[in-house]
Amino acid sequence: MSIGYLALVLHAHLPFVRHPESDYVLEEEWLYEAIIETYVPLLRVFEGLKRDGVDFKITMSMTPPLVSMLRDPLLQERFDHHLAQLEELLEKEIDHNEHNGHIRYLAEYYAKEFKEVRQTWEHYDRDLVKGFKQFLDSNNLEIITCGATHGYFPLMKMYPQAVWAQIKVACEHYEENFGQPPKGIWLPECAYYEGVERMLADAGLRYFLTDGHGILYARPRPRFGTYAPIFTETGVAAFGRDHESSQQVWSSEVGYPGAPEYREFYKDLGWEADYDYIKPYIMPNGQRKNVGIKYHKITGRGLGLGDKALYDPYWAKEKAADHASNFMFNRQRQVEHLHGIMQRPPIIVSPYDAELFGHWWYEGPWFIDYLFRKSWYDQQTYQMTHLADYLRLNPTQQVCKPSQSSWGYKGFHEYWLNETNAWIYPHLHKAAERMIELGKREPADELEWRALNQAARELLLAQSSDWAFIMRTGTMVPYAIRRTRSHLMRFNKLYDDLNQGKVDSGWLEKVEEIDNIFPSINYRAYRPL
Structure with missing residues (x-):
């Protein structure tokens, strides 16, 4: 009989990148790479487990931008190509x-x-969403939602209607695509601020995820730390990330993905092959790029790319099995230790970006497959669960107020508010003020209705935390700046046109085609709470 729980949580998210106005935009390939390397491999793992009678349980967020892109006919056609x-x-x-x-x-x-x-x-x-939904329907997979466009809630909290719109639009979009309301939410970047739980409760959400220190520094101090959820005063539960199990996968020093047998991410045929040979398969302007075909392994710490040895999937798969065994062993010992202290079954919550498994860590889906199989057949110390099942079976928890937190650098908001990206926030805040103003309007005709809804879309897209994150990382910065500016410029034109009573119908139609996320959006989500 098990004496604890292990909950794997995968955060599947990509920013909304769709450019019908261009024949080729490199950033659209973020989706194609994730389909090939992460989403299809995960589906195949789930199919294999189900086929072999392993009653697996896992929680996975699928954010509204990702779901929208996976179901978009234009992007499906481009992925085919x-x-x-x-x-x-x-x-x-x-x-x-x-x-x-x-x-x-x-x-x-x-x-x-x-x-x-x-x-x-x-x-x-x-339609991969249909594939994941079948495992939601069988209760093997608990799919949760996120902010509508992954907006960073603590930096929007001075405009509660803007936070509410992120939550409400996300929940409505989830129900449209999965046929039921979501039970839980992955707070974007696991970023919590005091008071957001009231909005989550009003939206019908049952639980959210935050970083470990958001639970550890709750008031009063939780008796069981991060090894049990806490209930907020609204009744919404908060689960905190377990540092120990996260470090084993994430850490650049001790994490599994750095093993020498695993595939080297940074050595790709797109950069290695003869130029004339590879030219038809790289960018239209002739610039090289990753094509996703990689022949080398990590080989050793500190080696240059020229010193990498050839990869062998057989030995990499063996190493993934070893690492799954090690992870299982460590969780068994962790659960036994915690149960002895707590005198109740602990839950170890291990959340990761889904794209780590397959895209960044090629062997990651094998690791997940082995972990579920080994946990099912080779141990009885813990039970693998998803978060909705855990709450159903454990309805009584301590009531506390979580602490403001995120899973970013230093645990708070610095990664999304610093010298590289601070310039965006005065513009985002002004746009939020204007959208709240527009939310009170009644449209004079269908054209104004469409313009008001498009203004809501543009603000939501501008608020994506991905753009501030990219500016801070220093990769693809011009694209992130361009996206932020373009959505704000479109929003401001819509605002001015609406106030002047002369919406440009031709221009609006073009923008609706480009930024077509949330076709059923209602701008009244921005009305005063």
């Missing part, structure tokens, strides 16, 4: 390396992998 190009390139690679045994072996391995991706893609009629 992207995958077809990779399949063609691999056929060439197999022929090109006829006398290079190990590279040919790897090319054939990738060709088989991409064939399986296509089979899964076509099995679900190009």
Whole structure:
């Protein structure tokens, strides 16, 4: 009989990137890479577990931007083309390396992998959301929501209507796509501020995730730390991230993804191949890029890319099995220790970005597969659960007030508010004020109704925490700046046109086609609470 719980939580999120106005935009490939390397492999893991009688339980957020992109016909068509190009390139690679045994072996391995991706893609009629929903319906997978566009709530709290709109629009979008209201929410960046739980309760949400110190520094101090959820005074539960299990996966020093047997992320055929050979498969302007075909392993700490040895999936898979065993062993010992102290079953909540598994850590889906199988067959110390099931079985918890927190650098808000991105907030705040003003209006006709709804979309898209995050990381900064500015400029034009009583219908139609997220949005979400 188990004496504790383990809850894996995956946060599946990408910013809304869709450019019908352009034939090619590099950033759209963020979605295509995640489909190939993360979302399809996870689906295949779930299918295999279900087929083999493993009653797995896992929690996974699927954010509204990600769901919208996965179900968008334009992006589905473009992904088809992207995958077809990779399949063609691999056929060439197999022929090109006829006398290079190990590279040919790897090319054939990738060709088989991409064939399986296509089979899964076509099995679900190009709608992966339908694939994940089947596991929600079987109660193996608990899908939770997030902010409508992953807005950073603590930096919006001076405008409660703006936070409410992020929550309300997300919950309505979830119900449209999954046929039921969400039970839980991954607070964007796990960022909590005191008072947001009232809005979560009003939206019908049952629980949220925050970082560990948001629970540890709650008032009064929780008796069981992060190893039990706490209830806020509104009745909404808060789960905190477990530092120990997170470190084993995330840490650059001791984390599993740094093992020498695993695939090297930064050495890619798009940069390695002869230029004329690879040119048809890189950017239209001739610039090189990652194509997702990688032949080398990490090999060793501190080595240059030129010193990397060839990758072998067989040994990488063996290492993933070892790491799954180690993770299971450590969780068993952790649960036994905590149960002895707490005298009640602890829950270890282990949340990660979903894209870590497969995209950044290629072997990550194998790790998850092995962990579920080993946990099912090889131990009885803990029970794997998802968060909704845990609350149903454990309805009594301590009542506390969580502490303001995030899972970012230093645990608070510094990563999203610093010298690289502080300039965006006066503009976002002014736009929020204006949208709250627009929320009180009654449209004179259908054109004004559409303009008001589009203004809400533009503000939501501008508020995405991804843009501030990218500015801070220093990668793809021009794109993040351009997106922030373009959404704010479109919002301000809509605001001015509405106040002047002359909405430009032709321009509005074009913007509706480009920024088409949330087709059922109602701008009245911004009305005073």
